[in-house]
Amino acid sequence: MAKIIVITSGKGGVGKTTTSASFATGLALKGYKTVVIDFDVGLRNLDLLMGCERRVVYDFVNVINKEANLNQALIRDKRSDKLHILPASQTRDKDALTVEGVEEVLNELKLSFDYIVCDSPAGIEHGAFMAMYFADEAIVVSNPEISSVRDSDRILGLLSSKTKRAVEGLEPVKEHLLLTRYSPERVEKGEMLSVDDVKDILSLSLLGVIPDSQDVLTASNQGIPVIMNNDSDAALAYNDSVDRFLGDDVPIRFTNTRKRSFLGKLFGRK
Amino acid sequence: MGLTILNMVGEGAGKHKIPQQNTEEAEQTREQATNKEQDGSSNTPTCQKDQSNMESSPQIPGEVVNRTITSPVRSGQRIVVPNGDLTITASVGSGAEVIASGNIHVYGTLRGRAIAGSNGDENAMIFCKKLDADLISIAGIYLVSEDIARQKHSTPVQVTLHGESLIITES
Numbered sequence: 164m165a166k167i168i169v170i171t172s173g174k175g176g177v178g179k180t181t182t183s184a185s186f187a188t189g190l191a192l193k194g195y196k197t198v199v200i201d202f203d204v205g206l207r208n209l210d211l212l213m214g215c216e217r218r219v220v221y222d223f224v225n226v227i228n229k230e231a232n233l234n235q236a237l238i239r240d241k242r243s244d245k246l247h248i249l250p251a252s253q254t255r256d257k258d259a260l261t262v263e264g265v266e267e268v269l270n271e272l273k274l275s276f277d278y279i280v281c282d283s284p285a286g287i288e289h290g291a292f293m294a295m296y297f298a299d300e301a302i303v304v305s306n307p308e309i310s311s312v313r314d315s316d317r318i319l320g321l322l323s324s325k326t327k328r329a330v331e332g333l334e335p336v337k338e339h340l341l342l343t344r345y346s347p348e349r350v351e352k353g354e355m356l357s358v359d360d361v362k363d364i365l366s367l368s369l370l371g372v373i374p375d376s377q378d379v380l381t382a383s384n385q386g387i388p389v390i391m392n393n394d395s396d397a398a399l400a401y402n403d404s405v406d407r408f409l410g411d412d413v414p415i416r417f418t419n420t421r422k423r424s425f426l427g428k429l430f431g432r433k
Numbered sequence: 434m435g436l437t438i439l440n441m442v443g444e445g446a447g448k449h450k451i452p453q454q455n456t457e458e459a460e461q462t463r464e465q466a467t468n469k470e471q472d473g474s475s476n477t478p479t480c481q482k483d484q485s486n487m488e489s490s491p492q493i494p495g496e497v498v499n500r501t502i503t504s505p506v507r508s509g510q511r512i513v514v515p516n517g518d519l520t521i522t523a524s525v526g527s528g529a530e531v532i533a534s535g536n537i538h539v540y541g542t543l544r545g546r547a548i549a550g551s552n553g554d555e556n557a558m559i560f561c562k563k564l565d566a567d568l569i570s571i572a573g574i575y576l577v578s579e580d581i582a583r584q585k586h587s588t589p590v591q592v593t594l595h596g597e598s599l600i601i602t603e604s
Contacts, residue, residue, distance in 0.1 A: 287509075313508050316526040320507025364544070366505050366524055 165273035168280050169298035171322075173314030175285030177306045178343040181379055183282035184212040185390035185398075186302070189405035191246035192390075195277040198237065201251035202294035203284035204259055210250045213240065214386025224252035227264035233271055242391065247276075257290035269297050287321060296327050300337040302370060302408075306344045307356040312364050315340075319365065339370035341404060346375040347420045358418055371404030373397050374417040499535070506531060506545065516552075527567055536560070546570075550594070559592040564601070574599055 170183045180203075187199035201209035204224060210216040215238045221231035226249070233249075240246035249272075252259065272279050283294035295301065301322050305315040322336050323329055329336070342361055349355040362369055376397040382389035390401040396417050403413045499517040506512060506521060508528035519533035524541035531537055531545065534552040536559070543561035550557030550572035557571050564586045567578050571594040581601070588603045 313527055316508035317528065319505075320510040320526075320529075323504065323507070324510070363542075364524075364526070366541075 165276050166278050166299045167269060167273075167297050168278060168300045168302060169283055169295045170280065170302050170304060171283035171291060171295055171318050172285070172304040172311070173287060173291075173318040174306075174311045177304050177311055178373070178379075179285070179304050180208050180212055180282055181383060181389065182302065182304050182341060182343065182373075182401075183209060183280055184388040185401040186405060186408075187246060187278070187280040188240070188243065188388040189390050189401055190278050190280070190409075191240070191243040193405065193409065194245065196245050196275065197278045197280060198247040198249060198272055198276045199280040199282060200249040200272075201282050202260070202290055203282065204251045204290060205253065205256045206284065207251040207253045209282050210238075210248065211386060212383050212388065213248050215240070215248055215250075216386070219250045222250045222252040223268070224255045224259040226268055227259065227261065233268065242387075257284070257288065257293070260290065260293040262293070262296065265293055266297060287317060291318075292321075292325060295322060295325070295336075298322070298326055298336050299328070300339065302339045302341050303365075303367070304341050304343055305361060305365070307342060307346075307350070307358075307361055309356065312356065312361055316365060319367070338367055339408070340365055340367040341370045341373065343373040344375045345372045345418065347418055351420050358415070369415065370407055371400055372415055372418050373400045373404070497535075500533075505541070508545070513551075525566075533557070543569075548575075549592075555594050557594070560589070562589045563587075564590045564592075569599065571599060 170179050170186065172179050183199055187197050190197040199209065200223060201207055203209070210219055218238050221236040223236065225231040226233055226236045237247045237249055240248060269279060281294045281298065284290040303315045303318055305311050319338060322338060326336050328334060340362070342358060345358070346355055350357045358369065358372055374396045376395055378392055378395035379389050379397050382392055389395060390398045392398045400417055403416060406413045495516060497517045498514070500512070500514045500519050502512060502519070502521045503523065505523040506525045506529045508526045511530040512519065512532065514533040514535070516534050518535040518538070519531055520538045521531065522540045525531055525539055525543050525545040525547070527544040529545035530548070532548040532551050534550065534554060536557050537547045537549045539547070539561035542563040543566045545566065546568040547559050547566055548570045549559045553572050555572045559569055559571065564581060566581060569576050569581065569592055571592065574594055574597060576599050584601070586601065586603055591602050591604060593600050593602065
């Protein structure tokens with residue numbers, strides 16, 4: 164049975180799309196047939212991060228409006244044949260998404276995929292609501308700062324009240340917390356909330372902690388999900404998070420400050 | 434249990450009355466999941482309040498219905514108990530609102546707004562395991578976060594109304 168996962172946060176710029184790209188790639192690399200859908204209609208970004216922006220012909224809204232069929236709109240990833248991308252429309256707005264239309268597309272995708280990853284737009288309006296409505300599990304992406312944490316709390320409230328599972332009184336959406344842009348050095352200096360602070364405020368199980376890394380921006384600009392960069396701490400942390408999502412017991416890494424070696428200091432290696 | 438009574442009323446604080454909650458309207462506008470709320474109300478037994486304690490408290494006629502919430506109350510959620518006590522066995526997030534005509538018990542950290550005695554019951558109390566609230570109010574007398582933060586409470590506290598001031602007592 165296919166699982167629908169929504170990547171959401173409330174606040175913008177915390178790493179939802181980066182996480183969607185890496186998480187979906189991670190699931191595909193583990194052998195699961197995965198599709199990642201961009202729900203950010205009008206502000207399409209996922210195609211850039213996945214490096215498939217030059218191959219977009221039809222999009223999610225075309226499929227909803229029956230202007231194209233699903234196979235025409237799905238883009239096969241260059242790196243993994245298990246991974247497909249369903250891009251958003253750049254010329255429409257979020258009102259193009261309807262509950263019936265989205266449900267129909269998701270039901271069709273469920274027939275041929277193991278995981279459906281929904282990349283939510285920021286905010287708590289229609290677009291975000293559509294992305295979370297049919298979710299079975301939710302990954303709430305948060306940065307270690309109070310405004311992001313409060314917005315995540317708001318989203319968690321909506322997940323437990325406005326989703327299909329909540330409305331129909333089914334088993335609630337399973338919620339996971341993913342902390343991104345974490346900088347142990349700044350936590351140590353007291354400039355940033357610690358993992359424990361965030362866990363305490365949100366009372367939520369921790370899926371992973373992604374360290375703040377320059378590799379993330381580099382990867383985005385190159386159109387390669389950061390999880391593919393095996394030299395990067397962020398990639399390893401995303402990989403661990405995917406393993407934890409699939410049920411493996413992997414310890415949390417990269418939450419302590421690293422002592423830089425003398426040579427490291429000399430060559431300024433980060 | 435060594436009680437330290439801390440009078441938290443500063444200049445002007447607690448002197449203002451906030452408008453009485455119109456519970457009818459609050460019921461309609463709240464965003465809380467209907468199913469969750471219904472669960473809460475249907476599972477909790479109804480019980481009568483100790484009337485001896487209530488001579489001076491205005492009560493809206495009708496049955497007292499208490500409510501118990503077992504999951505965290507998230508930012509933006511609003512839980513209203515128009516005629517009864519509210520017990521929450523988890524935390525109340527910053528930006529959330531919990532309102533009851535009677536007492537409010539929070540077995541977690543209270544970070545949001547807690548409004549007890551919403552119908553003007555001056556005997557209502559607020560109890561919480563950890564106090565870090567945006568606002569606490571009993572019968573319209575309130576303290577905001579800034580007033581509360583002057584004293585750090587590391588132990589569970591109870592909040593009562595004495596005359597025109599809210600008293601926070603560590604326990």
